Amino acid sequence: MKRELRRVETGLAIIGAGLAGFAASIFALRRGLDTAQLGHTGAIAYTTGYFDLLGVMDGRVLDEPWAGLDALREAEPAHPFARLGNDEIREAFEIFTDAISDMGIAYSKPGDHNLSALLPSGVAKPTLSVPATMLPGVEAFRTGAKTLIVDFPGLQGFSATEFKVNFAASWPALSVCRIEFPGFEGQQLYPEVLARSLEAPHGREPLAEKIRAVLDGAEYVGLPAVLGMHAPDEVHADMERRIGARLFEIPTIPPAVPGIRLREMFERELPRRGLVLVPQLKVSRSELGADGAVHHLQGPLEDLEISARATLLATGRFLSGGLYADQAGLRETLLGLPVVQPSGRDNWYRRDYLDPRGHQLNRAGLETDAQFRPLDAAGAPVNPRLFAAGAVLAHQDWVRQRCGAGLAIAAAYGAVKAAAEMLNGSA
Template structure:
């Protein structure tokens, strides 16, 4: 092991022993932590969770098989079956339908207990399990699997072809009700647009969603806000608003709004930072604290594997602590999360220098059409694993028997095009941690 140098801080002399280190706090990291908690595995989670602020708040499973002629699937499981035949190395190809379902159930169950309730298609009273849709600020319909309660009325309205009124707010950039209504008109029979000025911020030229979400937690402002919405709730079945309806007490706030307007209300995710993503992060971290689980919101830049597991150091303030973990789940994401990087025009895994499946040269990374239906080859780059999501070394053998990878760092998927990001994260973390559980005697409590 190389000697480690520190700044002015002190090193806590007693190392922290744990069954599992979850490295990463995005969707896959959260899912891994939840699975570990549910299985009584002691664990420590590290990572900054910054990417969650970009999340729409929905949980995608699968919708599109990219290619020169992409194929869309209403039933994601039917799509995954086709995918598995075409792409045997895709993360989903290592998972059964039941595992995916169970993984989602565990994730949404935990998030529900943390205050974020999800609605799956099975709750829509239809027999077949089809993807639901949400309205996006681009005026498109995006297929997804589970929607948070805050968006559910919208997905139902789309499915039932109800009359929708989208309301935007003066000064809230990049969220245009008329844009959405005009673009959606051919798809939905009745979408109208309205604009209101936000109470107390009527003349502001630049409103932030987060700020408005805080404002609405104030009952006085909420009452004025309701007053402004009333004229638009009359002749429609449901009202769509930018996702600004509260940061913590959002469920109660939405119910108040719906009772006053006598119409269902739904949120539409906004451009970053998105309140829906922030709520998810806050709810998860809050629950972790309530349960006394260890989460260090810092990035780890070096990890030393040995035959017993993994050693790394986390620094918080002036304190540095040594962590010794029996297992490790690598959920560090891709380029934004810094799980992947580039050196000498080659894509690298940043913590263990794991081999990365990738196009032969840099010139093969990208396509000249940004929206090419087949997607950019660089997006398929990532970590190769065995069926339990243990990364492989250059020779194709398991790199370390106790190292697992989950989420978007995995190779042979393109979550942005497939609309599979949350699903891959949740299900791969579920299988990885389940495998770890089989090797670990459960602790009580």
């Protein structure tokens, strides 16, 4: 069979299907740009579902992330956050959480303070915005409410007892109960499968009934994040009604439901809003020219050639494939862009894994200018039509600083703004 060649022309091509890529699509569509998003899924299934802005600086947990950003700009002027003001970052964050709430997964409004969100280990995490299905957990922890944590035998790495024991000192009113997940007794459980089993109302009552039976006056019930895939807020509300207590989800080991939900929602909703989405295919080659770039993808039945007047790289780091390391050094995989990196492998990682300063390798990445354009070795933009956002950027440590979502959203906002200005100016 002869392979077809399909050609697509677009204003902005966004490469990468993680949080930064989807955020960029939302911002680009909002600006009325003709937008295509390409590339296979990044590390989005690894998210807890919590959207951090800035949770930790110098090993210290931050209560006020906005003041933290001001301090960060002073301390780390090369950090991508330093390219934007707090008003822009706040606007970006709000547009993003409003947009996903509109598309079907409600998130709490970003406020002035960090929330103490719950991790399955029984440790609290500073974050800015959480899914509505997880928000009651933040409240329960803040108020120390009488709370029952439920876990399921067969769901690996989620122990209600571990959660309770580690929170016990600050949250004594916790109790735990292990119940068999109805319909999946005596087997290994996968959160994604459980979530889909709760999509239909008839799947919910047997679980609700079991929880009701062990409630014992608990005001809140916490359980692993499995409350539905496509309409979690509806499943959540219905389960609260059935159980007769406030209910919240707690993140699980990946691949985890909160990230899969986001990905499926973006893939479902954004094309309806005008995005040309080419998911699950990797861009094999890109050519940069004076008028834009051509991106090549090989599908199962056809080849694709996307001509774009501007391109935004949101290809992520090593796990997502945007960066690659060999014994000699790091490289950017799609265009061979220069990567800012520590000199020599001995400087990549510190000797102590959990050194509070973080590893220097995590701060390697693409150097960009104020318009989020990758720079060449001489410090000039590689191409006026090329932009970058998200974890691929240098001078940040999103894991340790608890700033992954904030970085993805803010940099996508800044890069799309710059791309729109360039496209509108050169149109």
